[in-house]
Every structure is written in C-alpha cells, then in structure tokens.
Amino acid sequence: MFSCKKDKKTLEDHTAFFGGEIINPSTNYIIIFKSSEIIDTVYLDSNNRFKYTFNDFEPGLFSFYDGKESQSFLIQPQDSIMVRVNTVEFDESLVFNGIGEKENNYLMDLFLETEKQEQEILKISQLEPKEFETKLSKIRDAKLEKLSKFNRKHKTTKLFNTYAKANINYNYYYSKEAYPFINYSENEEAIFNKLPSDFFDFRSEIDYNNETLKDYRPYVSFLRFHFNNIALQEHFKHSKDDTYNNQSLDYNLDKLTLIEQKVSDTFIKNRLLYYNMIKFINASKSVDDYDTLLKSFQAKSTNNEQKFKATKLVNSYKLLKPGQIIPDLMVIDKNEEAKHLKDIINKPTIIYFWDAMDRYHLKVSHERAKDLQKKYPEFDIIAISINALSSREQAEILQRNNFNLNNEYHFENVEKAIELLSLKPVNKVFIVDKNAVIVNPKANMFDVMMETELLGLINK
CATH class of the missing domain: 1.10.132 (Topoisomerase I; Chain A, domain 4)
Incomplete structure (x- = not known):
C-alpha cells in the first residue's frame, strides 16, 4: 500500500483522492461509477494498485466495480481514501484507510450488519x-x-x-x-x-x-x-381479492397511479414507474395485459428512453409466447467453442441465467438446479452467464463457488441475448421441449408450481 496525504491543506477544496489495492483481481482495471453513469475506468499497476483523483465533483456515494462485484464509497472534498479488498471475500475483506476512512468503514460495517x-x-x-x-x-x-x-x-x-x-x-x-x-x-x-x-x-x-x-x-x-404495499391496500378497497397477486393488472395500475400522485422528483418518479412496468411484464403471463399497463406507463413517465425500452420489451415478449421456438442465439461452452443454442437442446430442457454481480442468485440458482437435476433426470438443465466473460473467467467464478462446469455457457453476443430473451431480471427461467419450442418463458425455479409443470411435461 502507498501512503495517503494527511494534510488536508495540500488538497484543493474541490479535489479528492481515491486509490487502493485489489488482491486476486479478476481484471486489470476498476470502473468508477455513480448511479448508472460510468465516471472513469482506472487501470491497475503491476502491483494491482490504482489511484484516481476526483476534480470539481459533487460529493456523495460513488461505486467501484472490479469486473465481478461492486461496492459503494462516500467521497467528499479533501478526502484521501485508500481501499484494500480481496475478491475472494469481497465485502467482508474490504477496508478503507486515510482521510475519510472512519465514515466509510462505518457505512461498510452498517451494510454488513444489516445483511447479518x-x-x-x-x-x-x-x-x-x-x-x-x-x-x-x-x-x-x-x-x-x-x-x-x-x-x-x-x-x-x-x-x-x-x-x-x-x-x-x-x-x-x-x-x-x-x-x-x-x-x-x-x-x-x-x-x-x-x-x-x-x-x-x-x-x-x-x-x-x-x-x-x-x-x-x-x-x-x-x-x-412501500408502493407495493400501499397499492395493495388501495387495491383491496375496490376488488374482491384478499391476497397479494403481483400479476394483477388492476393492482399494478393502482401502483403506477400512486407513484404519479406521491412522487414529484422526475428522476425518482420515472425510475419507479419504469421498475414497476418492467417488473409486471417480467412476471405476468397474460400478454393481453401488457399493452394496457404500457399505455398507463407512457402517459405518466417523462423519460423517452425508458418508454422506448418498455415498448421494445413488450414487443419482444410477444415473440416469446409458449409455442414459439426459442431465439437461435450463439453460446460459448467451457472450451471456448461456439454453438447454436437450439443445437444443445436435445430433450426437455430448463434454461436459467446468472450474473456474476449477483452472488446470492448465482449460488441459490445453482444449488436449486442441482436439486432439480436429481429429481428430474428426464430434463437437461443449462446455465448461461449474462456477463461478457471469457470461458476461463467464467470457470474461475464457478470454481470459487464450488460449482462444476457441466452445461455452463455464456453468450457470444450478450447485449443481443438480453434483448431477444428479455433477460431482465436475471432470475427468469425458460422451459422448452426437445425441439426447443418454448413451454414457459417465465418459469420460477423456486416456485413449487414449476415442479408440477415439469411432471406434466414428463407425463405427456
């Protein structure tokens, strides 16, 4: 580790320093971002260390991403912060030093305490x-x-x-x-x-x-x-429902209306509207309801990019209805060989996806897949990463989490795959028959009803 400047007077009023060391790095760089906006890409030196100077910046929470995981840090004028992290135990090993260390270590401890x-x-x-x-x-x-x-x-x-x-x-x-x-x-x-x-x-x-x-x-x-909750309470007032159903069109229309009524900040309102619009499309199997909610969303949102994406997603899902053949995308296996997705489907198949940035889902989805494979050997189960990784990088992630490499793939063109398969959120699961015809484009690995569906396919 190299030393931090301790005299705040040596730092300009609108300047701050951020540096550190990445132990067991997965890439030769880190990405610094705020919100979803990338601020800069900073390369590691030969000792896996980096340094970056913030100039004329707005103080607040920023994040750094090492290629596999991310974590936030608070940076304020005249701070000089050093971070040290081991990617094997990312959050648990992360420690801050220097001017601003106490605040950042406190926030990090608070984050870990809440998780526990x-x-x-x-x-x-x-x-x-x-x-x-x-x-x-x-x-x-x-x-x-x-x-x-x-x-x-x-x-x-x-x-x-x-x-x-x-x-x-x-x-x-x-x-x-x-x-x-x-x-x-x-x-x-x-x-x-x-x-x-x-x-x-x-x-x-x-x-x-x-x-x-x-x-x-x-x-x-x-x-x-919160909006899930108050919309449900509102929904109960004028419906015969008495249980939560996130696929109810009326309930979701109530939610968009409440967001519009209670939130005036354009950024926060648009993001909440978009999140709930996408959440409904990803959950609901009633394609006929998509256009109704989309119309309500478009009337309330002022973000043209999000409105375009939502419209595109609705049109994409209409092409993923049961009975359609799954889009013919190229996937890469553990040996770096490219194959057509349809060609690796030879019998009824469960296809699930994972993101290296979501450690929890990565672990529970693979453990669930292992359990399903034992119970339903009549099915193949295929896992596909949605990260732009090499086969070697993917293998390292899986082996670090004690998962084998059988039936593991990643996409040749990640952006195209995410768009054609509507892979947001990543917990989507496809069930297809032996001819790669879609049986269910929105299965849930952790729903007991999925096993009922699998038994139904076996008995056909």
Whole structure:
C-alpha cells in the first residue's frame, strides 16, 4: 500500500483522492461509477494498485466495480481514501484507510450488519404485530445509539449522517412494510386489518423526493416495497381479492397511479414507474395485459428512453409466447467453442441465467438446479452467464463457488441475448421441449408450481 496525504491543506477544496489495492483481481482495471453513469475506468499497476483523483465533483456515494462485484464509497472534498479488498471475500475483506476512512468503514460495517440481521428480522416477522414492533425498534434504537456515539467521538459531516441515518431508518421502514408479506398466519388483507392503527405512522416521515438518497440502496429498496404495499391496500378497497397477486393488472395500475400522485422528483418518479412496468411484464403471463399497463406507463413517465425500452420489451415478449421456438442465439461452452443454442437442446430442457454481480442468485440458482437435476433426470438443465466473460473467467467464478462446469455457457453476443430473451431480471427461467419450442418463458425455479409443470411435461 502507498501512503495517503494527511494534510488536508495540500488538497484543493474541490479535489479528492481515491486509490487502493485489489488482491486476486479478476481484471486489470476498476470502473468508477455513480448511479448508472460510468465516471472513469482506472487501470491497475503491476502491483494491482490504482489511484484516481476526483476534480470539481459533487460529493456523495460513488461505486467501484472490479469486473465481478461492486461496492459503494462516500467521497467528499479533501478526502484521501485508500481501499484494500480481496475478491475472494469481497465485502467482508474490504477496508478503507486515510482521510475519510472512519465514515466509510462505518457505512461498510452498517451494510454488513444489516445483511447479518436479515434472518433475525425474518424470524421476528412471524410474531404478533406489537411484539414484532418492540423487537424491531430495539434493533433500530441500538444502531441509532451507536451512530450517536460515533458522531460524538469523531467530527463527521452532515452528508455522512444523511446516509448513515437513512440506512438505519429506511431499513427499519422496509421491515415494517414487509411484515404483512412475511407473516404467513393469514392472507394479506386479514393481516392488514389486524395491524394496530399506528403501525404505519412512520409513513408521515417518508421523503418521496430525496435527491441525495435517490441512488442509495436502502432508500430505493424501501420505496419499491412501500408502493407495493400501499397499492395493495388501495387495491383491496375496490376488488374482491384478499391476497397479494403481483400479476394483477388492476393492482399494478393502482401502483403506477400512486407513484404519479406521491412522487414529484422526475428522476425518482420515472425510475419507479419504469421498475414497476418492467417488473409486471417480467412476471405476468397474460400478454393481453401488457399493452394496457404500457399505455398507463407512457402517459405518466417523462423519460423517452425508458418508454422506448418498455415498448421494445413488450414487443419482444410477444415473440416469446409458449409455442414459439426459442431465439437461435450463439453460446460459448467451457472450451471456448461456439454453438447454436437450439443445437444443445436435445430433450426437455430448463434454461436459467446468472450474473456474476449477483452472488446470492448465482449460488441459490445453482444449488436449486442441482436439486432439480436429481429429481428430474428426464430434463437437461443449462446455465448461461449474462456477463461478457471469457470461458476461463467464467470457470474461475464457478470454481470459487464450488460449482462444476457441466452445461455452463455464456453468450457470444450478450447485449443481443438480453434483448431477444428479455433477460431482465436475471432470475427468469425458460422451459422448452426437445425441439426447443418454448413451454414457459417465465418459469420460477423456486416456485413449487414449476415442479408440477415439469411432471406434466414428463407425463405427456
């Protein structure tokens, strides 16, 4: 590691330094980005180190991507931050040093702590509302007290506190919104009706138009779940439904309407509208409903690029209906040999996809595939990466996660494949027959109904 400048006076007011070392790098560069905009590509030197200077920049959360995984960091004027990370245990090994280290290490620890508490919160979500609230509030209060002590000990900035408090509060809000969906004691409507009258009082504290937090994961995740929830409550008022059905056209129309009513920030509103439009298209098997929701989306969104993409996706899905032959794309096997996708399908086949940036899905999808293969040997199961990787790079990722390379492929042309197969989100699964004819373009590996469908195909 090379040293950081400790004298802030040596750094200009609108300048900051970011550098570090990548242990076991997968590429010879890192990409620095903010939101979805790439700021720069920075190459590693012979010691796998890099350095970058921010000039005349807007302080806030940026991210760096090493070719396989990404993580965010807070950068402010006069900061001089060094990061050290081992890609084998990316998040767990990441450490910051230098001017700005304390704030970044705190935010990183908060991120890891929240991840570790997921199972605990899932468990307490099975409790009665009052007991759930009490235990959840204790978790939040402990984090707020810890933050208060940190602020008293260190001279922290207003921007840091904005992110730290948002992480604590919006994860707390998220857990409360998720409660009716996680508690399986009754249907969602019955659970809503049994909640204490003040259960959702926190909603009065929601800022739907927080530009500082617009890209912050806890805030974005909360808003998505929040609109799921309030749209469902609205839907129950004028429908006969009493359970959550994300494929209901009326429910999704309610959601788009509520987003338009409550969010005025153009960026946040358009992104929420687009996310929910795409989510519906990816989930619903009723092709006839696509145009109705698309019309509502186009009337509310002001983002022409997103409207174009949504229209293109709807037209693409119309070509992926059951009975159509799967698009004839080229895939690359573990030996770097190119093959037609149709040519590697010789019997009923399950095709699933994975993204190296989504470690959780990578692991659970491969484990599920292994389980399905044992139970249904009548099917082939094919895994295809949606990353622009070489076969060697793909093999390294799989071997690092203890998965073999059998029936593993990646696309010759990733962008074309994502477009033709509408591979957003990546958890989509195709079921095709021995002639590569689509049986189901939207199967779910983790849905018990999928196994029913597989048995039906076996018995045909």
